[in-house]
Amino acid sequence: MIYAGSSLKVNLLQDGIAEVVFDAQGSVNKFDKQTVAELYAATEALKNNTEVKGVLVRSAKSTFIVGADITEFTELFDMPEAEVLTWVAHTSQAFNHFEDLPFPTIAAINGFALGGGCEMTLVCDLRVADTSASIGLPEVKLGLMPGFGGTVRLPRLIGADNALEWMTTGRDRKADKALNEGAVDAVVAPDKLIDAAISMLKDAIAGKFNWQARRAQKQAPLKLNKNESMMSFSTAKAMVFAQAGKHYPAPHMMVETVANAARLGRDEALALENQGFTKLAKTAAAKAQVGIFLADQLVKSKGKKQAKAATKELKQTAVLGAGIMGGGIAYQSAVKGTPVIMKDINQPALDLGLKEAAKILGKGMELGKVDAKTMASTLNNIVPTLEYSAIKDCDLVIEAVVENPKVKAMVLKETEQHVAADAIICSNTSTISINQLAKSLDKPERFCGMHFFNPVHKMPLVEIIRGENTSEATISAVVAATLKMGKTPIVVNDCPGFLVNRVLFPYFAGFSQLLIDGADFVAVDKVMEKIFGWPMGPAYLLDVVGMDTADHASGVMADGIPERMQKIANDPVTLLYKAQRLGQKNGKGFYNFSIDKRGKPAKAAADEAYALFAEHCAAKRDFDADEIIARVMIPMANEAIRCLEEGIVASAAEADMALLYGLGFPPFRGGVFRYIETMGLTNFVTLADKYADLGPIYQISDGVRQMAASGKSYFSQSA
The missing domain is CATH 3.40.50.720 (NAD(P)-binding Rossmann-like Domain)
Known part of the structure; x- marks a missing residue:
């Protein structure tokens, strides 16, 4: 035994081959602070052992390494930016330290090698995967980018275009696809994995593979001339903007980082990656998306536990x-x-x-x-x-x-x-x-x-x-x-x-009141889609739901919660329903629906809807985006809080996932409770009080005031 830790150990096998075996105490291997420290210590032990001629990295579990320990991120990302940078730089140095060992290394990949797990395979000189393997860098789904060298090594292995496609989409690759793209060197059956890896490592030790050249390639600048570089990164920037838009900074930062690092060696390129990771870690989008991941884990865990009791x-x-x-x-x-x-x-x-x-x-x-x-x-x-x-x-x-x-x-x-x-x-x-x-x-x-x-x-x-x-x-x-x-x-x-429709109808009520006060429904939809990030603005969503359904459901809500959800006089939704403008189901609502020349669905703001509203609504006027967002979102947020306070839903995390999965709440905002907390509870109370005279749906509960005054978080209470 060369080294023994709680998450990994190092054994000396025959012929000078050492194996680094990841075997964490939980069900899967992941890179937490403890494992990173042990990787550093194990590398030192290997470096100082004169018998070692090559290293095999493998997992003792059914999957390789699933990535970083996300549960550590919430506390970590709350630290000052300088401390986050110190952490990520220190962690990436542990990977560098392993890559710089004076003998060849190979990763034997089974099951998932994601995020930090994928980056661990990239620091090795050779990679062999079995047919069960899935390899990828999914950090973008957390609003982040790779932080342990992924943006540096992967482009130099498989080309910048392929690497950016991996990283900006976050999609993992099955073993055969990873082989075709050059991310692994061989794919074998699961029962042949270790033997194949040892055989390849022996060949490298014997000089049959030029492992030094492979390592040097990962550490050198990208092999792109100026024109190739300009074309490649311009195309990547355009594609990312088209797919991710402006609300998700992570994929944009990845392209920028790889582009700026193209002419740099490993250490300088890694410094840029560390800086980019740190900037993203401090964004509201990352906080929201990490929150979604943790909330999703909670919901899945709770569901499995309940199902087991069946x-x-x-x-x-x-x-x-x-x-x-x-x-x-x-x-x-x-x-x-x-x-x-x-x-x-x-x-x-x-x-x-x-x-x-x-x-x-x-x-x-x-x-x-x-x-x-x-x-x-x-x-x-x-x-x-x-x-x-x-x-x-x-x-x-x-x-x-x-x-x-x-x-x-x-x-x-x-x-x-x-x-x-x-x-x-x-x-x-x-x-x-x-x-x-x-x-x-x-x-x-x-x-x-x-x-x-x-x-x-x-x-x-x-x-x-x-x-x-x-x-x-x-x-x-x-x-x-x-x-x-x-x-x-x-x-x-x-x-x-229940939960989803109970919080949706105050949102619709806030929208209806906005129209009565003179807002243009097209302008409201534009703000709620383009700026807030909903897949559909409230008018478009009502057209999809159907005015008959919405009017009926608002009646049920008014009967059930009369103190806050009484029907609004001259509600535009009711006016449309009475005029038999039911929305998409009969092709006319707020919008008129048709098929364009290319045979694709099209919608246009309906003059008939404007005419219908004219005598019941104030003269049309412009509202700024912040006011539009406040007037439709405060009622939704207030009702979600009441659902939590009344025990309708067990936790803020479950409420956020319900709105994400049931309504398409913008993921970069993390759910309604994450949206409130990103704003700050004290700021939310101030904002809601500003609109309190608009009616009961804008008036917050005593519980919110107490939470804000005591500096508490809805997520520290999550069940």
Whole structure:
């Protein structure tokens, strides 16, 4: 034994070969402060051992190294910029120190080698991967760039264009693709990995591979002449701006760093990388995206834990109501391998549901994501029926009929009479109280809400709504079923609108009041899309939701939370609904929808909508972007805070992920709670108070004032 630490050890094998074995105490290997310190110590031990002729780097786990320990980042990035720079420079020196060992090194890569794990392979002179390997630099997804030499070594190995594509997209490569691009030297079967690596290392020791030249290539300036350099980096800058836009600084910083380092050697280039990493680490975007990663880990961990507690396996599903939504739910169950009965009261509806499933699969085939076998097996897994008798053996029944409490109650009551005593019954409702619907059932303990988002196959979130009588066994089973369907479950308690729609409708109300006060809906959409970062502004989103749906749901919210969500007199949404301008579903709403000359969907602000609003709204005037953002976002933020205070959602992290997955909240802002905290709670209180006279949705709770006064964070309370 040459060195032994808690995360890695170094053994001396035969023929002067030493192996550095990463074997952290947790389930995966990652670079935390402890592991970096041990890498430095292990390198010193190797350097000072006269018997060592070459080094093999491998993992004792089923995966190589998954990257840096993200849990350390939140505290780290709160430090002053100079301290962050010192940390990243010190860490990258540990990698340099290993790269400078006086003998050849090889990485044997199995499973994931991501971020710092990929950078560890890059410091080695040779790389061999097995067929299970996935290699990449995904730091951009955290609002960061590689910080341990990735921007220096990868471009010199595979070319600047390829390297920038790896880094700016954050997509990892399977072993064969990495081989084709030159990032690894060989790919072998998993059982041959170590033998192949040792064989290659022996060849390098024997001088059959010029490992010194390979190392020198990684440390020298890029081999690009002035014209090639200008063309390459100009193209990269344009592509990054087109794809990432202005809200995500990380990919822009990567291009700039690689371009500026092109004529520099390793150490000077690495200094630029360290500086770029540090600047990004201090941005709001990085803080938000790291927050999303940690929140996502929390949600996944919680979901897995709840699913493990499930005592009932759900082998067959039924969906009641075969429209667009029902067809989407049936598809999602079937494509993940669970047979589903799709029931409706008329054949045309069943045909529509099957058509919806076939349409999704057909699109997947066009894009090369679905093969004929998957299409056939998915459609075979969906059995349409008009008879209740067909659902008698189903373990899980999801009611997805029209959003009407009386109709839903009747269907649920009938369903209970046709299923087994232990079958679980769910309602796919977006606003109707689960406690109210449960009154129609004899066994409310086996009932809960299961709110899917449209389009089902694209939207990751399923809100699982616990009623006052819902058993934990029911929740656990439905969480397990949701995970099996490939969706992210977030469990919330019952209230009008649950979590996502409860916070969405105050946002819509703030928008409606803005229009009544003279704002132009096109200008509002532009600010909320281009500046705030929503995928759709409120007017466009309402057109997609449908004015009939939005008007009905706002009525439900007004009945449920009358103290804050009373319907607005002359609400533009209601005016459009009464004029039968329903949005995309009939081609006219705030916008008129059409197909352009190229056959692509197009939208144009509707003169008819402006005319409809004219007599009910103030004269049109300009609002600055900050006021527009404040007037629509304060109501959403306030309602999210109330949901947390009332225990509707268990943590700020879960609330943020629900809005990210259910509404498309801008990822660079990290979710509504991260948005509030980035602004600063004291600043949020001041801003909300500025608009408090606009009505109850702008008036903050006492809890927010107390949090701000005591300097607390919503994330220190995350469950």
